[in-house]
Amino acid sequence: MNQPTAKNTEELTIFVEREMHFLNLWTVYTDMLADKYIPTLGVRDHSLHDPRTTMMLVIYAYFYSLVEDSNDGVNAFRVWREHFPEEDQAIAAVEAQVIPFRDDLRVFRNRLGFHGSTSRAHEAPGFDLFGAHSGFELLDAIKNFKALGAMLLKKGLATRKSDAAGLNQAREHIDFIARRARQQLGTLTP
Numbered sequence: 001m002n003q004p005t006a007k008n009t010e011e012l013t014i015f016v017e018r019e020m021h022f023l024n025l026w027t028v029y030t031d032m033l034a035d036k037y038i039p040t041l042g043v044r045d046h047s048l049h050d051p052r053t054t055m056m057l058v059i060y061a062y063f064y065s066l067v068e069d070s071n072d073g074v075n076a077f078r079v080w081r082e083h084f085p086e087e088d089q090a091i092a093a094v095e096a097q098v099i100p101f102r103d104d105l106r107v108f109r110n111r112l113g114f115h116g117s118t119s120r121a122h123e124a125p126g127f128d129l130f131g132a133h134s135g136f137e138l139l140d141a142i143k144n145f146k147a148l149g150a151m152l153l154k155k156g157l158a159t160r161k162s163d164a165a166g167l168n169q170a171r172e173h174i175d176f177i178a179r180r181a182r183q184q185l186g187t188l189t190p
Helices: 006-035 051-067 076-083 085-114 120-132 133-160 164-185
Strands: none
Touching: 006 051, 006 076, 006 133, 051 076, 051 085, 051 133, 051 164, 076 085, 076 164, 085 120, 085 133, 085 164
């Protein structure tokens, strides 16, 4: 890891906290989809009011908050590159999966996810995310993002503890995630 400064250490801490909240949201969402958690209100009405739909809205909006492309917002790729510059190829592979969604995710977050709209006409562009992209491609990108984030944290902890086995395990997983991301993008043949 690079030499930390007060600014980038604070940003890393904030990012890790937000990433943990994202993982908690993801766990609730996937548990709901697998019927491990069944809410008592709105269950299985298969409408906008289904709690699974609500969680999907929150997941996508919150995911954008981790990859926002602005100087005053959290951006995982920038944070990861500052702390793990030697992992640029893996970071770039996952980033390449996320970039095509970023603009539509921002509009989705602003119009549907967190900020909301006062008319259906203003809200409508938020749905472009679903028209422009395959849900499977977005889920693949999110899964690779989650996996890379976890492995970079594991690598950082293993480095601090001088844990060679943990470091090797993180290295193998990081390489696997990068390869999978490139395959899913079609930039690497299996």
